[in-house]
Amino acid sequence: MKVKKAFRGKALMTLAAMLVVLSGCSGNNGNNTAETNAPAASENGNTPAETNNNAAANDGATNAPAEQTKAPITFKVQVNSTTKDFEGTEVYNEIVKQTGVTMDLETFDEEKFKVQLAGGDLPDIIQVKHINTTYLKDMIEGNHIIPLDDLVASNGPDIQKPIFEKSLAYSKQFWSNDTGKLYVIPVQTGNAGWGFDQQIGFNVRWDYYKELGYPEVKSIDDMVNILAAMVEKHPTNKDGKKVYGTAIWNDWGTWGLNSMGLLTNSGDPVVNNYTDIEKSGFWDTSEFLYKAKQKGILDPDAFTAKYEDLVTKATQGTLLNAIATWPFTNANAELLKEGPDKGFVTIPLDWGFSWVGGSTVAGWGDRAWAITSNCKDPARAMDLINFLSSEQGSRLIESGIQGVHWDLVDGKPQMKPEVVELQKAGGDPWKKTGINMMANQQGLTDNTVLSDGFPVNLFNTPEVYATRLNTLNKDYSDHYGVAYPAAAYKKYADAGQVKTLDVIPQDIQAAMAAPPDDIKRIQTKLDDLITKGIPEIVLKSKNDEDYKARQQKLIEKLNEAGADEYYQWQLKAFDEAKAKFE
């Protein structure tokens, strides 16, 4: 019995990340909006919420009064990315209390999903994977999921609010298999904003960067030169092992080979990523890695390493750069003990792209809610979805329970200091709260400003950020003259020097038709060619002319395999989707 399991998840990273990805940790976007709304909130006379009160701090106008207790019911809920250890946490229990619904959680796994779908055994409530698949269409045609229009009218008061109007209209238009009915309800809609710090970027060790005198980073060449200088000054780690400048990880499909594109993205909604050398993420990464190789700082395992291998290298101190700080998390914890300014950070560039921000009505892809035909009580299912999508539910998921984790202070909702400490400390006590464990299921983004004038995620305020600064963050922020790390980037974005997801029409991208089979075949071929072709070019090119010659050869091959055809199809699909928006 051959069962190909468990690894598929990683492989699915391929196109999804580049085309329809929202990003950026949410942050407090509207300094102004918050202030102007706050006085209104405190004046409005609603008593500060008691622990059991249904309504969050509000302006008294729209939130529903406390619901009568509904009969308890248990649903099998299949969720994307959220794991079963969320059950039993404080936030989870609160959801049970507020809705009467106990969720029997099952994490989404594509193999299992296909089997359930084929056998007609889908759980009661699911989140639909619709990117690059025909599941949505198949489920609608096969009557596996039910239309939600009537249910929203009867049991979805919060979903009926204006804030969801566009999202629902979008879903009816693009995610209904042309039936015009509402089948799925998007999650994480709204303004994405910035986070506390930028994880993706030009990563280096801050103390090494200092040592070199904070050199300017204006191009890929600069990046390579800076890394080369760092390697020269620190050629071995503590145990005498050789140190290398950079590497990518290779087990997320083509993500690694495309990674430099995250910083150099041109901002065009559709790009021929395979052959357009100027704008292609693949070719920018290739250029970066080639130049690194020429300087002798490319890790020999660069093209064979998996993500966890990079974590090992980073922790051992033999790697000085990767496209994100994620692999360096452990290393940073150790380095901080060695010195106040030791650790890996991303250097804010005043050019290029920053994969943050943006605002969508489509929300996070692959996670829209649907109720299946197996559900015995769709009305109660809608109760649950309604709650999770609502202002109150979103706030609960990201900030916890009012009165327990956050409270109204002078009429302004604020995280309790001890909870902020808990978050910093991490570990089991923090996990027990359940805060931030259901992010893939909340209706509104962390950064969305609710009717009380404050964001969904109350951790994302400058005050809380200030308490999160460790010595490294502080040193970094001071140097750039900002209050917290991400602000160093935000400066350039606000000044228009750096593009963000704000310029990418993510909603149109999410509305593009799924590619037909022959186009998909071409794409598989192209991915294969480029995955094998670029490492060869990077490793074997002797000099710049050689590089250009090999590059041309590969581009010819890609064109032969249909690169242009693929690109033309994408343009067409984009234009068609765009037309529907106007």
Next chain:
Amino acid sequence: MKKDSSLAFDVFNYTVQILFTIICVYPFYYILIYSFSDPQEALKGVFLIPEGFTLVNYSTIFKLDNMFHSFMISVLRTVLGTLLTIACCSWFAYAVTKNELYLRKTIYRFLVITMYFNAGLIPWYITMKELGLKNNFLLYILPGAVVAYYVVLLKTFIEQLPQALEESAMMDGAGYFKIFTHVIFPLSMPIVATIAVFASVGQWNTWYDNYFLVSNDNLQTLQLILYNYLTDAQRIVSSSNMSDLNRGLASKISPDSIRITITMVVTLPVMLVYPFLQRFFVKGLMLGAIKG
């Protein structure tokens, strides 16, 4: 002269065995000490001793929900499943060695070619469901009762047993079943033991039937509990959304430590069973006794 070459051979033999054993054991030793190492420290490199000795990996696993019950289920399925498999396969194998069995060749081929087809996950699921094996303990032991590979091994072994033994038993008026239980089966101990080892390890390690077809809490196997725990740790890494990644990858989950500790937890019981079965690999002991 003979003695010298024999000695040389012995030295060669022992050397080769020791070298190969080291190659086999060191990796296992490595993961043993890794499992006792602090997950963060282990990333820096583990060689001969645990780095930052800790029992936290094991305690986390033993605190998982349903551990004891699932352990019992796994033991139950292993024992019952293996016994059933041995009984069915050896009887079937014996029957197929009898030339007088109608359609013998066809039946045997009917069995053997099953090793070469596999229609896929979905047809398997649907079949099991339609046969009523969803959420049913029988799912764990019935499908594995007749395994073509084991039958082949058994048949080959049985065919090599001296004909005389069977014939003399038949003379004494014994029927097929009696011959099987009194003559064939006892003499086949070595190969039966082999199959017991394979079948029990297979049963112990199987999780996918549980994963796809059994949701009943009372029927969860140890393997599935551990598998779920592991995939939960990996889940964040497979998220296709950048915000989600920022959220999750920044935390200190180390799937490697979990994976390795699970291997230890799962392998140790098997290591205990194996020596118990080794005593059946005795050279032709029974054979000589009966002949005499």
Next chain:
Amino acid sequence: MKYKASRITLLLMVIPFILLVFAFNYIPLFGWIYAFYDYKPGIPLSQTEFVGLKFFKWAIEEKEDLLRVLTNTLALSFLSILASPLSVIFAILLNELRSKKFQKLVQTLTTLPNFISWIIVYSLAFFMFSSGGLVNEVLMRLGWIDEPTTVMGNAAATWWFQTAITIWKSLGWGAIIYLAAIAGIDQELYDAAKVDGAGRFQRIMAITVPGIMPTFFVLLLLNVASVLSNGASGFEQNFVFYNSLVADRIEALDYYVYRVGITTGEISFGTAIGIAKSLISILLLFLMNALSKKVRGHSVF
């Protein structure tokens, strides 16, 4: 009379097991029909488009890819078949050890690799063979090499490296079967040979080896028939060791189906390839069987 009655009894006693085999192996074959439709889970076949041999044609159209993939599959399978006598030799050597206690210990310990899952095998391999790994560190400190070796990214070494890993993982475990076979050999044969003055080596060649032959031969046949499936000891091994540098040498049929299937009609395509593989394997099996009849005088199946 008695004989015929017992023949029927015998058949009847076998029928339950035939039914079991049928239920769990043949009934699922209804799924082969998916290969002829543009099957999407959730949509009943009656509403699905019938496409005939489309997916079979697809596979053949990608000639270059298919050829490359088949080469890898066959190469890796053959290397693994070539290595199969090693299990036999190992079993014989084990058997010849004077100390039974030592034999049991070695036997148990050498089966350990079998229990290590492929993902961990990869981690171990990375720990050993990566540029900063143990082997390179040792070799560099000894001064034998200047630059680290990158065997895991070395295309030319792929077949050998993968086969070596397969051997490491399955040698001890595979020897179990042969040890059982040796245990089934009549002890008296050995005694008689000793009396006749046969030396150790002669005893091995004259008694032990022929005693194992039938088992070895049967397994050999089974392995040859499944030559399209193995390819680097199966999907998992292929999956964990796959990277862009060795891709062209390591990618076997099952992995190819998986990779292509991620974006394209995977179930139908996978089923089509599965059908082809099964038919070819069964054909090979009967061919080898007929060959065996000619060469050795009796057929195995």
